[in-house]
Each structure stands twice: as C-alpha cells, then as structure tokens.
Amino acid sequence: MSDGHSPLLLFRCEVQELMALTETRPDDTASDEALSPTQSVAGGLLGTADHVAVGRAWVAAGSVFLLGGLVAGLLAAVEHADTGGFDLVNNANTFTQLWSAGRVFLLLGGVLPILVGLATSIVPLQVGSAGLAFARGAAAAFWTWLLSIGVVILAYAFDGGPAGGDTDFVVLWALGLVLVGVSLLWAMVTIATTVLGARAEGMTLERVPVATWGFFVFSVGGLLTLPVMIAELVMAYLDTKYGYLPTAESRAGLVGVVNTLSIAPALYWVAVPTLGLAVEAIGVHTGRAIRFHKTILALIGLLGFVAYGADVYSFSSRGRSIALDNGLMVVAILATAVVMLAILAAAGDSVKGGKPKLTTPLLAGLVSGLLLVLGAIVAELAQIDPVVNFINKNFDASINLDDALMLNGTSFHEGLRGFILGAAIVGIIGGVEHFAHKVWGRTMNGGLGAISVLAGAAGTLVWGVGGVGAGFAGQPMLPAVESGVDSTIEAFNVASLIGLGLLVAGVGIFVLNIFVSLIGRRGAGTEPWRGVTLEWATDSPPRRGNFATAPVVTSATPLADNSTDGEDA
Amino acid sequence: MSDISIREIVPAALAPATPNRPRLLVIGTALASAAVIVGFGSLLSFYVRTRALWLASDSGTWLPSGVNIPLTQPNMMAITLVFSLITVVWAVASMKSDDRSNTYIAVGLSIMFGFAYIAQTAYLLSLMGLPIAGDDAGRAPLFFAVIGSHLAITGAAMAYLAIMGIRSLGGNYNAKDVEGLYGAAMFWFVTVALYFAMWYAIYITK
Numbered sequence: 001m002s003d004g005h006s007p008l009l010l011f012r013c014e015v016q017e018l019m020a021l022t023e024t025r026p027d028d029t030a031s032d033e034a035l036s037p038t039q040s041v042a043g044g045l046l047g048t049a050d051h052v053a054v055g056r057a058w059v060a061a062g063s064v065f066l067l068g069g070l071v072a073g074l075l076a077a078v079e080h081a082d083t084g085g086f087d088l089v090n091n092a093n094t095f096t097q098l099w100s101a102g103r104v105f106l107l108l109g110g111v112l113p114i115l116v117g118l119a120t121s122i123v124p125l126q127v128g129s130a131g132l133a134f135a136r137g138a139a140a141a142f143w144t145w146l147l148s149i150g151v152v153i154l155a156y157a158f159d160g161g162p163a164g165g166d167t168d169f170v171v172l173w174a175l176g177l178v179l180v181g182v183s184l185l186w187a188m189v190t191i192a193t194t195v196l197g198a199r200a201e202g203m204t205l206e207r208v209p210v211a212t213w214g215f216f217v218f219s220v221g222g223l224l225t226l227p228v229m230i231a232e233l234v235m236a237y238l239d240t241k242y243g244y245l246p247t248a249e250s251r252a253g254l255v256g257v258v259n260t261l262s263i264a265p266a267l268y269w270v271a272v273p274t275l276g277l278a279v280e281a282i283g284v285h286t287g288r289a290i291r292f293h294k295t296i297l298a299l300i301g302l303l304g305f306v307a308y309g310a311d312v313y314s315f316s317s318r319g320r321s322i323a324l325d326n327g328l329m330v331v332a333i334l335a336t337a338v339v340m341l342a343i344l345a346a347a348g349d350s351v352k353g354g355k356p357k358l359t360t361p362l363l364a365g366l367v368s369g370l371l372l373v374l375g376a377i378v379a380e381l382a383q384i385d386p387v388v389n390f391i392n393k394n395f396d397a398s399i400n401l402d403d404a405l406m407l408n409g410t411s412f413h414e415g416l417r418g419f420i421l422g423a424a425i426v427g428i429i430g431g432v433e434h435f436a437h438k439v440w441g442r443t444m445n446g447g448l449g450a451i452s453v454l455a456g457a458a459g460t461l462v463w464g465v466g467g468v469g470a471g472f473a474g475q476p477m478l479p480a481v482e483s484g485v486d487s488t489i490e491a492f493n494v495a496s497l498i499g500l501g502l503l504v505a506g507v508g509i510f511v512l513n514i515f516v517s518l519i520g521r522r523g524a525g526t527e528p529w530r531g532v533t534l535e536w537a538t539d540s541p542p543r544r545g546n547f548a549t550a551p552v553v554t555s556a557t558p559l560a561d562n563s564t565d566g567e568d569a
Numbered sequence: 570m571s572d573i574s575i576r577e578i579v580p581a582a583l584a585p586a587t588p589n590r591p592r593l594l595v596i597g598t599a600l601a602s603a604a605v606i607v608g609f610g611s612l613l614s615f616y617v618r619t620r621a622l623w624l625a626s627d628s629g630t631w632l633p634s635g636v637n638i639p640l641t642q643p644n645m646m647a648i649t650l651v652f653s654l655i656t657v658v659w660a661v662a663s664m665k666s667d668d669r670s671n672t673y674i675a676v677g678l679s680i681m682f683g684f685a686y687i688a689q690t691a692y693l694l695s696l697m698g699l700p701i702a703g704d705d706a707g708r709a710p711l712f713f714a715v716i717g718s719h720l721a722i723t724g725a726a727m728a729y730l731a732i733m734g735i736r737s738l739g740g741n742y743n744a745k746d747v748e749g750l751y752g753a754a755m756f757w758f759v760t761v762a763l764y765f766a767m768w769y770a771i772y773i774t775k
Binding site for chain 1: 596603605609611619709710711718
C-alpha cells in the first residue's frame with residue numbers, strides 16, 4: 001500500500017454491479033431484506049436492526065456489566081481475604097450469592113456479550129456482506145439478553161441465586177439465566193450463519209480474516225456449550241424446587257452451574273476469539289499482514305475443537321472428582337497450550353519482519369496472547385495429579401504425590417480462571433479499541449487505552465498468581481469459606497484481591513474511554529490503522545448496506561498491494 | 570455439418586449467471602438445530618444419569634408405585650411422527666414442482682400429525698398418572714421436563730412449518746427457491762429424531 005492514495009483507490013477488489021447476495025434485486029438501492037432490513041421510523045436504538053448499532057449496544061452494555069461483575073468479584077475477594085469472619089456480608093449464603101454474581105456478570109454479562117457485540121459489528125464488514133444474517137433476530141437477541149440480565153439482577157436483589165433464601169427468586173434467577181443463554185445462542189447463530197452463508201464473492205472460508213474466523217469458531221463452540229448450561233439450569237431448578245435427586249444436593253446444583261462455565265478448560269472457549277483479535281491486531285499494527293494465514297486459521301479451529309473436547313471431559317467429571325482417570329483431559333489441556341503457543345509464534349513473524357507501532361491494540365494483542373499461553377502452561381500443573389493416578393491405577397505403580405500437587409478441588413482453578421478471563425478482558429480492550437472506528441465512528445484515547453491494558457495485564461497476573469498460590473497451599477475452591485487458615489493462604493488471597501482491584505481499575509478506565517470517545521469528536525476517513533481487510537474499505541461508521549457495491553475478493557488481504565493470497569510461506 | 574458455430578449460438582459477451590442466493594435460512598436452521606440437539610441431548614442424559622444414580626443408591630424402583638408407562642401410546646406417537654416425515658418431504662417435493670395445492674395439503678397434514686402427537690402425549694401423561702408436584706411427585710418433574718421440552722420443540726417445528734407454508738402461499742417461495750420449506754423440513758426431521766431418542770431412553774428402557 002503506497003502513501004498518498006485514497007484507500008478506496010487501493011481497494012484491489014473487483015467491483016461489479018451484479019449483487020452477489022441476492023438472486024434478484026430490482027435496483028441497486030434495494031437491499032436484501034434478510035441482510036439489511038429497513039430501519040424503524042424512529043431510527044433509534046430500540047427499533048434498529050442495523051448490525052453495527054446492535055453490536056455497539058452489546059459492547060456498551062456488556063462493558064458496564066463487565067465492570068459490575070468485576071466489582072462483585074472484588075467485594076467477594078475482600079470478604080474472602082479476611083478469614084476472621086464475615087464483615088461485608090452476613091453469612092456464608094450471602095457470600096455465595098455475591099461470589100456467584102461476580103461469576104455470572106463477568107462471563108455472561110460482560111465477556112461473552114462484548115465478544116458477541118464485536119462479532120455482530122465486525123463480521124459482516126470483514127466478510128464483505130451487506131449486513132448480518134437475521135439482523136432483526138440479532139437485535140431481538142440483544143434486547144432479550146438485556147432484559148434477562150435485569151431479571152437476574154432482580155433475583156439477586158430479592159435473595160435469589162445460588163444459596164438464596166427465597167425459592168421464588170432462586171427460580172427466577174434460573175429462568176433469567178436460561179434466557180441469557182438462549183439470547184446469546186441466537187446471537188451466535190446469526191454470526192455463524194453470516195460467516196457461512198453471506199460472504200462476498202471470492203471470499204472463501206480460508207480467506208476470511210483471522211478475527212472473523214475466531215468469532216466463527218467461538219460461535220460454533222457456543223452453540224455446542226450454552227445448551228448444556230441451559231439444560232443444567234433446568235435440572236438444577238428442578239432439584240431446587242422438587243429435590244428429585246437421591247441425595248439432596250439442593251442449591252449446590254446451582255453453584256455447580258455457575259462453576260461449569262467459569263473454570264478452565266471450559267474457559268478456553270473464550271480464548272479462541274481473543275486469540276483471533278490478538279493475531280488480527282498484530283498483523284495490522286506491525287504493518288505486515290499475517291503470513292501464515294491458513295495455518296493460523298487451522299490452529300484456531302484446532303484450539304476450538306480441543307477446548308470443546310476438554311469442556312466435555314470436565315462436564316463428564318461432575319460428581320466423581322475433577323481428576324480424570326482416562327488421560328483425555330491431560331492430552332486436551334496439553335494440546336491447548338501447544339496450539340496457543342503455535343498461533344502466537346506464527347503471528348510473531350509479523351512482529352519480527354514488520355514495523356511495529358506501539359498502539360493499544362498491538363500491546364493488548366501481545367499481552368493477552370502471552371497471558372493465555374501462560375495460563376495454559378500453568379493449567380498443566382493440575383494434570384500432574386490425574387496423570388499419577390492414571391499411572392498408579394493402570395500400571396500397578398505406587399507413586400506418592402506431595403499434597404501440594406493435589407490441586408484439583410482447590411482454588412488453583414480460581415487462579416487459572418484469573419489468567420484466562422483476565423487475558424480475555426485485556427484482549428477485548430484491545431479489540432474494542434482496534435475496531436472502535438468502525439463500531440461507532442470514533443477513535444478511542446490511546447493513552448487511556450494503554451493504561452487500561454497495563455492495569456488489566458498486571459491485575460490478571462497478580463490475580464492468577466494469588467489463586468494458583470492459594471491452591472498450592474491447599475485452599476479449597478470457592479465458594480467454600482474456611483476460617484483460621486494459615487498466613488500463606490491469607491497472603492495469596494490478599495494478592496488475588498489486589499489483582500482484582502487492578503483489573504477493576506483497568507476495566508473502569510476502559511469503560512470511561514468508551515464513553516469519552518462516544519461523546520468526543522467523530523472520526524473522519526475510513527482507515528485509521530492501514531488494515532488490509534475489507535472492513536477498512538467502508539465508511540466509519542459504515543453506511544447502510546456497508547458497501548456501495550458488492551465486493552469481489554481475490555485474496556485474504558484484499559486491500560494490500562502485494563497480496564500474499566493467504567498462502568503459507 | 571452445419572456452418573453455425575457455438576460462438577454464434579452463445580454470444581461471448583453473455584453475462585455470467587447470477588449467483589444463487591445464499592441459503593441463509595437453511596444454514597441458520599442447521600446451526601440452531603445443532604444447539605437444540607445438544608440441549609435436548611443434555612436433558613436426556615441428565616435424566617438417564619439421575620435414573621442410574623437412583624437405582625445405584627438402592628432407593629427403590631425408578632417409577633413411583635402405581636405409575637406405569639404403557640407402550641401403546643409411545644409406539645403410536647412414533648408411527649405418527651414417521652407419517653409426518655413423509656408429508657413434510659411431500660411438501661418440499663411438491664413445492665419444488667411448483668405444485669402449491671399439494672404443498673398446502675402436505676403442510677396441513679404435517680401440522681395435523683404434530684397436533685396428534687401432542688394430543689397423544691397428553692393422553693399418555695394422564696394414563697401414567699404422575700403427580701406434577703407435592704410430596705408424592707418424586708421424580709415426576711424429570712419426566713415432565715424432558716417430555717415437556719420435546720413438546721416445546723415440536724410446537725416450534727409446527728410454527729416454523731406453518732409460517733413457511735403461509736409464506737409459500739404468499740408467493741415467497743417457488744420451484745427455484747424452496748429454502749424456507751427446506752429449513753422447516755430439516756427442523757422437523759431433527760424433532761422426530763429427538764423423539765426417537767426420548768422414546769428409547771424414557772419409554773422403552775423405563
């Protein structure tokens with residue numbers, strides 16, 4: 001790409017009048033109803049089905065709930081750091097409610113909705129589509145999610161949720177979460193359908209940008225994961241209300257549901273789009289398009305596959321012990337670490353050969369990628385116990401393991417969760433800043449962005465180390481509360497508290513940055529980062545229908561002068 | 570041999586064929602169906618696992634005393650749903666031939682079979698006599714959760730088919746574009762497949 005030329009002139013895609021997305025189209029101004037529906041008369045957010053506006057709403061609302069979830073987690077950590085008794089809350093049940101609120105809002109209110117929002121806004125632009133498939137459905141999914149999150153808040157406010165005292169509101173909590181799951185599912189159907197069925201002519205699956213591919217794998221993973229959560233909620237609800245189990249587990253079932261999606265390896269599912277965003281940012285902000293495009297797509301797909309497999313194994317272990325005796329989990333966890341490392345190594349070629357500009361998206365991409373790899377490597381430590389069990393059982397050995405290495409069932413997994421979720425949050429901060437120009441037509445403050453990334457990264461590291469260390473010291477997994485624990489555990493709990501505090505500060509600055517940019521100066525032009533994928537050929541924010549004419553692409557980097565055609569070197 | 574070359578018959582400057590409209594509805598239905606299969610499969614596996622736990626804990630018989638699951642109704646429901654598969658395929662095939670009269674008859678019959686299935690399920694539940702709540706309810710909520718979920722899926726499949734039938738009536742679909750009916754038929758097949766999984770796990774193995 002040479003300087004001094006309009007990005008649209010550099011747009012190497014062939015342009016043709018023939019619309020690629022519809023069989024018959026009366027005229028050029030008419031749009032495919034399924035992809036770009038008519039906006040309401042009011043034209044406001046409530047009635048719009050414009051994918052960029054809906055995605056923007058997901059991101060803005062998700063950011064607020066992300067902050068809320070972290071604050072709830074922080075309060076639970078404050079309570080947990082002081083083992084002398086209950087100060088902030090009255091009893092163990094209230095502590096469990098606070099703890100579960102932190103988990104629910106962090107994941108289902110924050111991380112997942114923001115990722116869905118980014119995908120809703122960006123995927124149609126990246127694949128050269130006039131809009132999102134089932135755009136009205138996507139809008140309905142957002143509003144259903146928002147309403148459902150409100151129901152969950154209401155349930156917590158009236159003593160519902162896990163360990164809640166009012167059965168009616170416990171039931172309402174479960175219903176709210178079922179609707180949250182259904183709405184996220186529906187949004188993911190629209191995203192995956194867009195990638196599969198609404199790509200521009202010439203945009204083969206192996207040419208889709210890395211971020212879009214990450215969102216696609218994430219969406220398919222969601223379609224296979226969230227229904228299990230919904231089924232678990234139904235069963236836990238029945239157990240709560242009717243107590244059908246032989247041994248009354250009662251509301252412990254609801255705690256299990258909260259745990260299921262919040263601990264690794266289930267959380268690796270969230271790592272998939274985060275890595276996609278990281279690689280995308282690395283490619284753009286180093287000025288050197290990702291060279292091993294197809295390889296990275298394959299690795300991201302493999303990560304999604306393995307992460308889902310690991311997820312299934314963790315579900316199957318419920319009721320026995322988290323330690324598995326078949327070795328599959330061990331292999332899956334090991335594979336995720338190797339795959340994550342390979343993805344980063346492949347993207348590292350751009351850092352090495354390009355001219356990196358230290359922007360917030362690049363910083364966030366590198367840091368989140370490294371944190372994910374670190375988390376995946378740390379996760380290996382939890383596999384020592386299952387491996388030894390496996391060897392002892394199947395090879396008649398009698399290896400004695402130090403108690404400190406018996407990590408399953410301890411707060412080691414809290415630390416692991418810190419690494420993975422924290423890395424995802426840092427990646428989200430970078431991703432939102434990278435695409436802010438497209439999502440709401442304004443750039444974000446780079447200084448604030450860098451501070452939020454650094455605070456988030458430091459917080460993630462300290463949070464993770466605190467949880468992992470407490471696990472080595474033998475602290476049981478939350479929400480179990482122990483009194484009179486030793487000073488080592490207390491020190492690690494204080495570290496987790498500090499880490500969460502830093503993460504809250506980072507996300508707080510991120511939310512502030514979003515709202516500052518929303519009320520700030522509207523960006524001009526189309527291309528703040530000199531990207532080489534289709535979204536950078538659109539207006540900021542994109543016009544209705546996204547593209548003036550349907551693009552026809554011939555490579556994975558359609559805006560680049562020297563296309564690599566996505567071929568592996 | 571004629572002097573007319575192929576170039577004269579087909580002009581070189583002939584515009585390329587218009588690309589087919591992407592089958593978004595079919596793709597979306599397939600993805601949603603995958604989610605429904607996973608969700609219902611999870612419910613069913615929870616049911617089977619709970620039953621196994623119950624029997625392993627030596628807590629007595631799985632079915633509460635006085636409750637029996639007759640096989641006549643579940644088998645009749647299976648046959649009804651198999652008939653509905655034929656009528657759904659009939660609907661798609663007739664739409665492909667632009668034979669709207671047959672399409673409407675086939676869609677109507679499919680929906681009627683759906684209602685028949687729902688009615689038979691209601692009759693079966695009344696025969697079983699499972700209390701829905703209270704101290705005697707026991708494991709009844711599990712039955713109602715799984716069977717009720719399938720009824721809900723069946724209702725969704727009927728609504729989907731009805732909407733696509735009406736859209737066909739309105740001219741949205743024709744012999745060249747049967748996407749809507751094809752998607753509805755796909756979801757109907759999934760619904761019937763899920764019934765057979767439930768039929769074996771709940772009604773046959775009891």
